[in-house]
Amino acid sequence: xxxxxxxxxxxxxxxxLTRASLETVTAGQELAARLAATLTIGIVAxxxxxxxxxxxxxxxxxxxVSGAAFAQPRYATDAAACQALCRAAAATIVLAPGxxxxxxxxxxxxxxxxxxxxxxxxxxxxxxxxxxTRWFYRQRVEAVISRDVRPWFLLLDAGTHAAFAAESGAxxxxxxxxxxxxxxxxxxxxxxxAQDAQTIRPDAKLLLVAGAGWTKKQLDGQIxxxxxxxxxxxxxxxxxxxxxxxxxxxxxxxxxxxxxxxLTHMNQIGQTGATPRxxxxxxxxxxxxxxxxxxxxFIADRRAISLDPNCGWTRGKADVVYVADAFxxxxxxxxxLASAKQ
Amino acid sequence: MANAVHIVVCAGIVPDPLQTLExxxxxxxxxxxxxxxLPAVLDPWAASxxxxxxxxxxxxxxxxxxxxxxxxKAKLQQVMMTVxxxxxxxxxxIDGPIGGFPDAHSTAAVLAGAIEAIPGLDRAKLxxxxxxxxxxxxxxxTLQLIGERLGIADQFxxxxxxxxxxxxxxxxxxxxxxGKHQLSVCAxxxxxxxxxxxxxxxxxxxxxxxxANMRSLMPALQKAKPAKLEANGLRYVSVSLPKQQRTTxxxxxxxxxxxxxxxxxxxxxx
Numbered sequence: 272x273x274x275x276x277x278x279x280x281x282x283x284x285x286x287x288l289t290r291a292s293l294e295t296v297t298a299g300q301e302l303a304a305r306l307a308a309t310l311t312i313g314i315v316a317x318x319x320x321x322x323x324x325x326x327x328x329x330x331x332x333x334x335x336v337s338g339a340a341f342a343q344p345r346y347a348t349d350a351a352a353c354q355a356l357c358r359a360a361a362a363t364i365v366l367a368p369g370x371x372x373x374x375x376x377x378x379x380x381x382x383x384x385x386x387x388x389x390x391x392x393x394x395x396x397x398x399x400x401x402x403x404t405r406w407f408y409r410q411r412v413e414a415v416i417s418r419d420v421r422p423w424f425l426l427l428d429a430g431t432h433a434a435f436a437a438e439s440g441a442x443x444x445x446x447x448x449x450x451x452x453x454x455x456x457x458x459x460x461x462x463x464x465a466q467d468a469q470t471i472r473p474d475a476k477l478l479l480v481a482g483a484g485w486t487k488k489q490l491d492g493q494i495x496x497x498x499x500x501x502x503x504x505x506x507x508x509x510x511x512x513x514x515x516x517x518x519x520x521x522x523x524x525x526x527x528x529x530x531x532x533x534l535t536h537m538n539q540i541g542q543t544g545a546t547p548r549x550x551x552x553x554x555x556x557x558x559x560x561x562x563x564x565x566x567x568x569f570i571a572d573r574r575a576i577s578l579d580p581n582c583g584w585t586r587g588k589a590d591v592v593y594v595a596d597a598f599x600x601x602x603x604x605x606x607x608l609a610s611a612k613q
Numbered sequence: 614m615a616n617a618v619h620i621v622v623c624a625g626i627v628p629d630p631l632q633t634l635e636x637x638x639x640x641x642x643x644x645x646x647x648x649x650x651l652p653a654v655l656d657p658w659a660a661s662x663x664x665x666x667x668x669x670x671x672x673x674x675x676x677x678x679x680x681x682x683x684x685x686k687a688k689l690q691q692v693m694m695t696v697x698x699x700x701x702x703x704x705x706x707i708d709g710p711i712g713g714f715p716d717a718h719s720t721a722a723v724l725a726g727a728i729e730a731i732p733g734l735d736r737a738k739l740x741x742x743x744x745x746x747x748x749x750x751x752x753x754x755t756l757q758l759i760g761e762r763l764g765i766a767d768q769f770x771x772x773x774x775x776x777x778x779x780x781x782x783x784x785x786x787x788x789x790x791x792g793k794h795q796l797s798v799c800a801x802x803x804x805x806x807x808x809x810x811x812x813x814x815x816x817x818x819x820x821x822x823x824x825a826n827m828r829s830l831m832p833a834l835q836k837a838k839p840a841k842l843e844a845n846g847l848r849y850v851s852v853s854l855p856k857q858q859r860t861t862x863x864x865x866x867x868x869x870x871x872x873x874x875x876x877x878x879x880x881x882x883x
Binding site (some may be wrong): 277280343344345347363370371372374375376377378379381382383386389390391402406407409410413414415416417418420436451452455456457458459460461462463464467470471472473477488510513522534536537538539540543551553568572573575578580586587588590591592593594595596600601602603604605607608611613 | 621627628629634636638643645657658681713714715716717748749750751752753754755757758760761762766767768769771773784787788789791792793794795796797798799800801809810814832845846847848850851852853854855858859860861862863864865867869872873874875876877878882883
């Protein structure tokens with residue numbers, strides 16, 4: 272019989288589990304029910320006092336590793352914590368959220384336990400065995416895989432399962448002791464853009480994708496980078512949207528061409544960037560080569576504004592394409608959104 | 614020389630991103646159709662790691678960069694002809710299968726063995742670089758596994774910046790959720806750094822660098838040892854292209870006002 276361990280961790284505030292952790296709890300419950308397996312949930316956090324309220328109060332065994340050393344993500348401490356939880360649970364299958372915190376350590380932990388790991392899992396299927404779906408070649412080839420060796424670590428992509436919602440009541444938790452190695456790394460904190468300059472919002476309903484066309488010569492023969500910046504930032508603020516960009520637009524900064532100053536490589540989506548999950552996506556001034564499509568793989572409802580009616584990206588990939596100049600259209604969109612807010 | 618570091622960059626070769634990929638299943642498992650003739654490039658994030666490594670080595674006299682690359686010898690030679698024009702490195706080639714479908718644990722075992730065998734590498738000064746994910750398997754696991762095999766307990770992933778300090782310690786910026794970076798300070802080498810894009814542009818071709826690299830590159834390729842990869846119980850149930858064709862409505866005759874109104878209504882709809 273399989274012993275399933277779901278690994279979870281606290282968010283930045285330390286007072287709640289991350290949404291991706293709660294999604295993994297749902298996946299663990301579904302898998303345990305299907306395989307008639309035992310389910311254990313492990314928590315890594317500084318203080319677990321408020322965290323157990325969001326977990327099942329009956330059923331799974333709860334284990335925790337807590338203390339000041341686990342307040343912040345760090346390879347040495349998180350690997351030791353996860354290793355201890357896996358041993359305590361005698362886990363044969365380990366599910367963990369594909370967060371930056373666990374992505375940093377999960378493979379190392381699998382190696383220490385003589386196990387194996389597969390990451391970026393988007394679905395768990397199979398009847399008597401576990402079959403995991405993941406993408407290869409940056410979301411261009413989809414495969415279903417299985418392993419008969421244990422322990423098997425599976426890192427789940429965020430947004431692939433519903434987040435677990437607890438009924439009420441806190442469950443009892445077993446504390447697991449961890450022997451830490453000498454620590455050579457000190458986490459100093461987080462660096463984030465100023466609030467009004469933050470353009471990446473993972474929880475946003477809408478993703479705006481800006482392509483290189485925003486900084487090309489317009490109908491009057493001039494480049495209007497400042498106007499493009501105002502339009503894009505105005506839209507992000509009014510629509511509470513997140514911003515993605517094509518590689519070509521981000522790279523322009525290093526090539527001495529006009530730039531949108533708020534764009535960094537972290538905005539980049541596609542072959543060498545992120546593949547974010549949002550309910551809707553609006554593409555502007557972006558032409559349609561294959562690498563761009565990768566960035567849109569997990570956008571359900573897609574629209575595009577493009578001057579090229581035969582744009583390769585939009586045909587067959589967007590639901591609606593408006594053949595128009597994005598500058599006047601986005602100006603009108605911003606005006607409508609602003610008036611609706613008044 | 615106080616801050617001299619030995620940087621080993623692990624970088625695979627991948628199909629050029631503009632190529633159309635079609636999976637096929639052969640006697641040895643899944644692969645890509647015409648994989649051996651698809652134009653190839655150095656893995657993009659690993660290439661960032663190589664450029665950052667060269668930049669760091671140039672700033673710290675006495676440092677050295679090795680590039681450990683695993684793939685079919687002929688493809689490695691083809692890609693290295695281009696890469697060698699960019700920055701100085703010593704190539705450690707391993708002759709083996711191409712593609713993203715082999716198991717990450719097997720790949721890590723081969724790469725760790727090759728690194729352990731590098732003559733003159735001071736493991737106490739080691740910075741192990743690579744991409745935080747490859748453009749093939751994209752698991753983000755291989756570098757971590759190599760680090761574990763080499764006994765390195767300080768690892769960083771999604772790195773965009775490293776600053777080596779006078780006392781031998783270094784600051785690292787790692788990408789975390791929400792467009793933020795985590796800032797850490799590590800007491801010193803050895804460490805593993807899986808790079809995101811970093812901050813450097815792709816270096817221009819430099820014929821002098823190319824000539825210097827070529828002196829060691831071709832003999833190294835000739836001596837590349839073959840390696841086989843274990844499956845480690847990994848079984849492929851299916852491999853396919855995503856079904857993603859959509860029926861696109863092309864709207865050509867609306868004014869900006871009308872398009873804006875339609876978009877705002879669409880954005881508000883559940």
